[in-house]
Amino acid sequence: MLEIKGLEARVEGTQILRGVDLSVKAGEVHAIMGPNGSGKSTLAHVLAGREEYEVTGGSVTYNGNDLFELAADERACEGLFLAFQYPVAIPGISNAYFLRTALNAVKKYRGEPQVDAVDFLTLVREKMKLVGMDEKFLQRAVNDGFSGGEKKRNEILQMAVLDPKLAILDETDSGLDIDALRIVAEGVNQLRTPERAVVIVTHYQRLLDYIIPDHVHVLSEGRIVRSGGKELAHQLEKEGYAWLETGSATAAGGA
Amino acid sequence: MEELPVTENSAAADRVTAGTAKEGRAAEEVLDLQEVADREYKYGFVTDIEADTIPPGLSEDVVRLISSRKNEPEWLLDYRLRAYKYWLTMTPPEWSFVKYPPIDYKDIIYFSAPKQKKVLESLDEVDPELLETFNKLGIPLNEQKILSGVAVDAVFDSVSVATTFKSKLAEMGIIFGSFSDAVHEHPELVKKYLGSVVPHTDNFFAALNAAVFSDGSFCYIPEGVRCPMELSTYFRINSAGTGQFERTLIVAEKGSYVSYLEGCTAPMRDENQLHAAVVELVAMEDAQIKYSTVQNWYPGDKDGVGGIYNFVTKRGACRGDRSKISWTQVETGSSITWKYPSCILQGDDSVGEFYSVALTNNYQQADTGTKMIHIGKNTKSTIVSKGISAGRGQNTYRGLVDVKKGAEGARNFSQCDSMLLGDRCGAHTFPYIEVKNPTAVVEHEATTSKIGEDQIFYCNQRGISTEDAVSMIVNGFCKQVFRELPMEFAVEAQKLLAVSLEGSVG
Numbered sequence: 026m027l028e029i030k031g032l033e034a035r036v037e038g039t040q041i042l043r044g045v046d047l048s049v050k051a052g053e054v055h056a057i058m059g060p061n062g063s064g065k066s067t068l069a070h071v072l073a074g075r076e077e078y079e080v081t082g083g084s085v086t087y088n089g090n091d092l093f094e095l096a097a098d099e100r101a102c103e104g105l106f107l108a109f110q111y112p113v114a115i116p117g118i119s120n121a122y123f124l125r126t127a128l129n130a131v132k133k134y135r136g137e138p139q140v141d142a143v144d145f146l147t148l149v150r151e152k153m154k155l156v157g158m159d160e161k162f163l164q165r166a167v168n169d170g171f172s173g174g175e176k177k178r179n180e181i182l183q184m185a186v187l188d189p190k191l192a193i194l195d196e197t198d199s200g201l202d203i204d205a206l207r208i209v210a211e212g213v214n215q216l217r218t219p220e221r222a223v224v225i226v227t228h229y230q231r232l233l234d235y236i237i238p239d240h241v242h243v244l245s246e247g248r249i250v251r252s253g254g255k256e257l258a259h260q261l262e263k264e265g266y267a268w269l270e271t272g273s274a275t276a277a278g279g280a
Numbered sequence: 281m282e283e284l285p286v287t288e289n290s291a292a293a294d295r296v297t298a299g300t301a302k303e304g305r306a307a308e309e310v311l312d313l314q315e316v317a318d319r320e321y322k323y324g325f326v327t328d329i330e331a332d333t334i335p336p337g338l339s340e341d342v343v344r345l346i347s348s349r350k351n352e353p354e355w356l357l358d359y360r361l362r363a364y365k366y367w368l369t370m371t372p373p374e375w376s377f378v379k380y381p382p383i384d385y386k387d388i389i390y391f392s393a394p395k396q397k398k399v400l401e402s403l404d405e406v407d408p409e410l411l412e413t414f415n416k417l418g419i420p421l422n423e424q425k426i427l428s429g430v431a432v433d434a435v436f437d438s439v440s441v442a443t444t445f446k447s448k449l450a451e452m453g454i455i456f457g458s459f460s461d462a463v464h465e466h467p468e469l470v471k472k473y474l475g476s477v478v479p480h481t482d483n484f485f486a487a488l489n490a491a492v493f494s495d496g497s498f499c500y501i502p503e504g505v506r507c508p509m510e511l512s513t514y515f516r517i518n519s520a521g522t523g524q525f526e527r528t529l530i531v532a533e534k535g536s537y538v539s540y541l542e543g544c545t546a547p548m549r550d551e552n553q554l555h556a557a558v559v560e561l562v563a564m565e566d567a568q569i570k571y572s573t574v575q576n577w578y579p580g581d582k583d584g585v586g587g588i589y590n591f592v593t594k595r596g597a598c599r600g601d602r603s604k605i606s607w608t609q610v611e612t613g614s615s616i617t618w619k620y621p622s623c624i625l626q627g628d629d630s631v632g633e634f635y636s637v638a639l640t641n642n643y644q645q646a647d648t649g650t651k652m653i654h655i656g657k658n659t660k661s662t663i664v665s666k667g668i669s670a671g672r673g674q675n676t677y678r679g680l681v682d683v684k685k686g687a688e689g690a691r692n693f694s695q696c697d698s699m700l701l702g703d704r705c706g707a708h709t710f711p712y713i714e715v716k717n718p719t720a721v722v723e724h725e726a727t728t729s730k731i732g733e734d735q736i737f738y739c740n741q742r743g744i745s746t747e748d749a750v751s752m753i754v755n756g757f758c759k760q761v762f763r764e765l766p767m768e769f770a771v772e773a774q775k776l777l778a779v780s781l782e783g784s785v786g
Contacts, residue, residue: 073741077733097740106741113738116729117756126752127742134743166756183742 026051026088026222027072027191033082033247034071041067043247044083049191052219056233056258057226059244060266065226066110068244069195073107074100087191101127102134104190108180108197114168120179121163124149124186131187152185156212173200181212192216193224198232210235230262337386340364343491346391350460350495355471363480363490370484376647377676377708378616380589383554390492390525449507454538455500456511459527462498469500473531477560477597477624485556485618486593489525493558496526501536501567510766512541526557532567534600539570541769553578555614557592565600565627570608572765574773577613579780582671584643587615594621598630598656606633607650608764610773612780615644620678622651625659625687632661635761637773639754639780640673640705649679649710654687654720663694666758669705670781676708683720690720698728699757701750701781729757751778 027049034042041064049055059065071078072085074097085092087105095103115123125145132139140148153160156178168176177197184192194213198206213223213236225236233241233255241257242249245266251257334345343364347357372383449456455466462470480490501507532538555577561569571594580587590613596605607621623632634650652661667675681692698707711724731753739749755762755774762770 073737075737097737098743098745101741101743109738109741113732113734115735115738115753115756117759118752122756123739123742123752126748127739127744130743130745130748187742 027224028086029083030085031083032068032071032080032085034067034078034080036067036078040081041078041247042071042083045244045247045249047242047249049222049224051190051222052217053240054217054223054225054236054238056238056241057224057244057249058228058230058241058258058261061228063244064247065228065244066195069107069193069224069226072100072193073097073105098130099134101187102131104188106184106187106189106192108177108184108192108194110196110199112168112171112176112180114166114171116166116169118167119164120167121145121149123167124183127183128186149182149186152182155185155215156181157208158182174202174205177201177205177209178212181209185212185216190220191222191224193226195226196228197225198227198229206232207235230258233258333389334391336389338364338388338390338492342390346492346494349391350463352463353467355467356463359474359480360491360493363487364492366481367484367487367491370487372484373618376618376678377674377710378618378645378647380616380645383589385488388554391494452505452508453502454505454507455498457498459493459496459498459529462500462529466498466500469531470498470529473529473560473562474527475560477562477595478558478593483593485591486558489527489556489558489593493525493527496528496557497530498528499530499538499540501530501532501538503533503564504535505533506536507538510539510541512543524553524555524557528557528559529562530560530569530571531562532564532569532603534564535566536564537568539572539766541572541574541766543574543576543769543772553587554589555591557594559592559594559621561594561596561605563596563598563600563603563605563630566602567600568604568606569596570606571596571621572769573607573609573611574765574769574776575609575611575613575617576776576780578615579613579644580615580642582642584615584672587644588613589616589618590614591616591618594619595624595651596622596632597624598627598632598659600630601627601656602629602631603627604631604633606631606635606764608633608635608761609637609648610758610761610765610769610776611636611638611646611648612776614646617644617646617648619648620650622653623661624653624655625661625690626655627659628656629658629660630656631659633764634661634663634665634679635764636665637668637758637761637777638666638675638677639668639777640670640675641780642671642673644671645674645676647676647678649677651680651682652692654681654683654690654692654717656687658689658691659687660690661692663692663696664760665694665696666761667696667698667707668701668754668757668777668781669698669707670701672704674706674708676710678710678712680712680714681722681724682712683715683717683722685716687717688719690717690722692720692722694722694724696724696726697757698726699754700728700730747778747782750781754781 029045029047032042032045045068057065067078071080080093092100125140129139158178168179171179197209201209210232225232225238238255241253241255243251334342340361343360344357347360455462475490478486480487499511530538530540561571563569577588577590578586598605605623609621611617617638621634625632632652636648638646638648640646649665650663663679665677667677669675675698677696679694681694683690694711696709696711700707707728709726713722715722731750735753736746736749740746754777762773765773
């Protein structure tokens with residue numbers, strides 16, 4: 026589904042990604058871990074198409090197509106979803122209106138019929154149960170005055186409604202207490218299907234106690250230096266990221 | 281008096297064929313912004329109709345000619361002449377925050393009427409080409425629209441050519457029709473109220489209008505009558521270089537109610553065109569007037585060439601106790617807008633409201649706002665102004681809240697919000713507050729915001745295109761005003777914003 030080869034990118038003149046290789050297949054859950062500044066969020070944003078991130082090398086193929094040929098909104102319509110670390114507030118626009126506009130934009134792109142207000146409400150109510158959200162959220166402005174936990178749950182709700190093929194969760198666990206973390210994780214787990222791939226970007230291992238990944242990768246200084254199974258996450262939790270500094274070359278070679 | 285020559289010209293040569301893009305009824309159209317992005321000003325076409333036009337320039341003879349062509353009574357001619365003479369002593373206002381080259385008033389054609397071969401009794405007799413134009417504009421002169429309950433007084437150029445529902449309204453005692461007809465059929469009413477809210481001495485453009493006004497709408501709601509439908513007028517500038525000087529007068533008697541809609545579109549032109557209308561509203565005891573405008577005159581091209589100068593004086597007088605006047609405007613067009621729909625709150629417990637969305641894109645300039653004059657006791661006013669600036673647009677809110685000495689317990693709430701798109705536009709706010717009664721409560725809130733790239737990216741990432749995202753965010757910003765509009769106008773207004781903002785981002 027997703028083939029990243031030698032991806033290099035920079036932000037405001039600073040090279041962040043220095044040759045990332047990653048292959049994600051449908052049905053898989055990948056976790057990308059790494060210390061702060063290793064390029065995790067940059068990778069997520071480059072894949073989503075944020076313009077401030079300049080791609081300087083490498084290639085990304087998504088479902089057989091060159092991802093960089095697509096604009097950000099087209100990538101979304103093609104089923105690529107990014108759950109933001111810092112979801113943006115849009116005052117004056119209700120959650121319901123925003124989400125229906127998004128859903129209909131995606132449906133229009135795919136040549137599917139538009140969803141009217143009634144059908145939308147039925148759909149969104151069902152999805153809201155997944156993340157334990159109260160219906161009054163629908164009438165509140167998008168992320169406006171939301172608590173950290175509410176914002177993250179809202180991201181998962183959007184993901185559930187938009188039904189993406191590839192979901193990238195950028196530090197979705199940050200700022201969540203343990204209850205909220207569990208709710209978010211359950212929401213994600215229910216969305217695990219053989220057709221959908223999930224990439225979880227996280228600093229800490231704790232989210233991975235709830236969402237068990239198939240593959241874990243360690244990103245350091247803009248490269249994936251080590252890949253392994255879920256046990257790699259536990260090792261990181263125990264040993265921290267310090268060992269990377271000394272053993273990165275051999276670890277990368279061994280991965 | 282010397283008879284001026286009258287030229288009859290067919291505007292065929294001026295017909296604009298290119299760049300008009302898609303036609304069709306706006307109301308039925310599903311807005312495709314991609315398509316819209318390639319579109320020139322949608323309503324930029326000129327209809328091929330024989331016009332009856334006098335040569336450019338203004339003199340006492342021209343004023344007399346206008347009056348005689350309209351077969352007006354002596355008192356109205358006197359009124360025009362008084363205004364003309366006063367106008368000669370005046371200079372154009374220079375205090376507003378707009379820039380434009382001086383207007384040569386000698387270059388303007390002051391009268392142009394579509395030639396009618398005979399008196400029209402039904403729509404079938406209206407020039408098919410004219411009807412076609414109305415259809416392009418989505419003006420509801422057809423059965424469907426009549427069923428939906430809109431009576432239309434279509435002002436084409438300067439003279440009304442068709443009025444529907446007039447007889448039905450007449451049964452209720454409501455008078456709704458062209459100003460010219462009212463002059464002949466109800467001279468006592470026109471004489472009583474004309475210039476009673478906006479005197480001909482009020483300002484430069486109001487004086488000019490009083491001297492040369494061509495036609496407009498007149499509406500009278502008798503005591504205790506609730507007008508059962510929204511009354512609407514569509515104005516349209518057609519003949520090249522013709523100044524438009526509409527005059528509208530609405531009188532709501534004791535305990536009556538009327539909702540009036542005004543919307544305009546104009547064809548594409550390279551030269552600037554002056555539009556100086558005057559609207560007067562009078563509300564008696566317990567009467568309510570709701571006046572809604574969607575203004576979409578040609579704004580000029582993206583380089584600021586052409587476009588309408590919209591210099592309008594609109595004012596309402598709440599004469600009776602507990603009367604209410606509510607102005608709602610959505611201003612997206614014109615190269616320059618100079619407009620301050622105001623309320624004189626004379627009656628005790630009377631209420632004035634002003635809800636405004638003004639959008640300037642490219643090189644458009646708007647200096648708009650309101651005046652709320654509190655005279656009566658416990659008078660209340662609300663001002664909600666939303667200014668959107670994009671491109672190199674300049675948007676100014678200018679408002680006055682004036683609480684007079686006797687206005688015991690007066691209250692005002694003002695909210696002025698500005699939104700900026702890009703970094704070459706400007707938003708300005710000039711709120712004037714004068715309070716001479718210590719019991720008055722006056723509140724003013726103002727915000728300025730910018731559509732952020734992070735907001736746009738967030739929308740993009742959910743599949744929403746940049747143009748749709750901007751239009752969605754802007755519509756959210758304006759929601760407070762849109763919900764004051766009648767339903768069909770609200771839909772139209774949202775579309776207008778989307779069209780007006782095209783190309784302003786990315």
